[in-house]
Amino acid sequence: MTLVVIGANPTVARAAEALPGDLLHVQLPGAPALDRNDGRMAGTRQVHTVDFHDGPAFLAFVDEVLKPLSPTAVVSLTELGLEPAAAAAERLGVRGVAPAVVRRTRDKLAMRRVLERKAPHLNPAFASGGDPDAVARLFAGHTPVVAKPVSGVGSNAVALVDRATDLPADRRTGGTLLEAFVGGLEFSVETLSAGGRHTVVGIAQKGTTGSFVEVSHMMPPPSLDAGGRARVEEAVRQLLDALGLTDGPSHTEVKVDGDRVIVIETHNRLGGDGIADLVRLTTGIDWRVAALGWAVGAGVPRGPATAATAATVFFTAPPGTVTDVAPPPSLTHGTIVEWEVAVEPGDPVRPLRSSTDRLGTAVIAAADATACVAAVAELTALPIVTTQPDATVPSAHLVADARPTTRPDAGPPGSTAPPSTAAQPAPVA
Template identity: 70%
Template sequence: MTLVVIGANPTVARAIAELSGDQVHVRLPGVPVLGLDGWDASGVRKVFTADFRDAPAFLTFVDEVLAPMAPAAVVSLTEPGLEPAAVAAERLGARGVDPQVVRVTRDKLRMRRVLARRAPHLNPAFAPGDAPGAVARLFATHTPVVAKPVDGFGSRSATLFERPADLPPDRGTAATLFEQFVGGVEFSVEALSLNGRHTVMGIAQKGTTGGFVEVSHIMPPPSLDARRRLLVERAVAELLDALGLEDGPSHTEVKVEGDRVTVIETHTRLGGDGIADLVRLTTGVDWRCAAVGWAVGAEPQRAAAAAAAAATVFFTAPPGRVTYVAPQPSLTHGSVVEWDVPVRPGDPVGPLRSSEDRLGRAVLTAESPAECAAAVAELMSLRVVTTRRDR
């Protein structure tokens, strides 16, 4: 049985190495998969290079290279690889995620329109950017309003506006989606779907900047009681049913205000920002392996949890040039189990516009969600990276 994995990063490649059967990795040109280069077994090459972002060229690769292998499944956990993997699986008659579901989740406007028909209570008010009348009505009844790219991810270019007069001209196109800004606390929900049954693997509470860039995740979420957790799980199941996702992983972002759960977005992959590490630490499940292994019938394996609660914290600093990087601290609450701050004095720091502009991260563990939240607050109160504005 052959499993084809599109665009796996080194962490995913290592996590799934022990899955039974043959594995074939497809990587982009010039992008090495550390630990897989030169991996051959019985004279069969396991790593191929193909630009899966080029649809015609990739379909030729599928027909000429992958089809003779008769793979059992084709999957991906990277955003650019989701649709190519789904299309390849369908073309080869292999197991994978339905391409139509992938397309709907990658197009935020299409997702909103599907929910408007099938689960409208999960939607905020919204309007497409190329419908000026609808945008004007949205601003007249719901402010502030969030403008976001229809196909964006990673907090890219999401901006809050109070008045339509503040909108730059480039926002008035089909590439932008306008949504009512929803209050409340934001959560990330990791789920695995099998034969239409959705199992939540973990829920993380998010901390964000005013510009929507994520700066912390805490699992389990300290502000979500058992009753509201059930509301969140039911809302995610409704969402996935509405979109038609029957098999595979999902990462869904929701906001909870009172008893109302509003869907922000969803993806047919696991969450980034090391959320898979939080699932492993708090439940014992290797979420990366489970998010791929379902396609070849592998059951999620659960080891002993390492901690009752865990968190990731991301470091930021004002634009300028780095003058000082603090060493790993000892915390009053919880423990630091990973510390990665790659910037050095002299490095330039630009504005914080997306998750790619963050400067490093730490992973924390604690004996309870409340203590973990205290550890996050303690660490975020420290100045880990100091900058000085260039003159």
């Protein structure tokens, strides 16, 4: 039995070591080296390097290298590896997710159109940026409007637009999806599917900035009662059924506005931002191993939960040059279990426009939901990274605030106020 894993980072590769059988990693040229494990007891491990974004070259590799090995399955947990993994699995006739299903999850406009036919109650009002009449109707009846790349990831180039006249020419194409802004709180839902049966393994409540960049996750979600959780779980099941995702992991983002659940986006992988660590802490499920192991029938590894509630908090700072980095503090309401700061004095800090502009992260464990909310607020209020503005950096009022403007504990799920943000769209990357 051989599992092929496309584009694993070192953390995912370590999780794969827990699986039975042989492993074959396919990495991009120049990708970080994976940890050596010459003493692996479960089976052998190979690492091959190929540009799996180059379709013809990758399919030649599949035929020449993978096919003779008769692998059992091909999977990926990285966004840009999902479609190559699906293509390889289909070409080899082995277990994986169908390419058409993956495309429907990665193309946000395609997902909206599927839901329009099969589960319209999960959609906000939307339009393709390349359809002038639909754009005009959207702005006439729904403002503000969220503009996002059809294939974007990491909150990159997502902007809130108040008027159609504010929408620049480069957003008036089929590459942009426009959606009516949905109020309420946002949640990330981790699901493992098997034979069309969808099991929710964790739900995290998100905190975001005015530029839609995520700055915290809390699990279990403190603002979601049992009824709200049931509605969220049912909405995700309906979404996955509509898209035809029957097997494997998924990470779905939804907003809850009163009794209504609106799908923001979904992916056939687990969530990033340390969500797998929150699942492990609060449920005992090794989510990374489970998200890989489904393809080889490995089951769901589960140990004891070690925290009643847990959260990730991401560090941000105003743009400029780093002058100081604080050590991990002692929190009043929780315990820091992981801490990583990616900058040091002298490093530049860019405006907060996407997840890649965050400066570090902490994982917190707490005794209950109230303590977790307090711990997140406490840590968020501390200046972990201090910066000195540069003369060439835009003033702070022109860029996203370095603090969350949509706090993770801000108001009930029925809240509808949009986050404050600059009206001009973020640059398209």
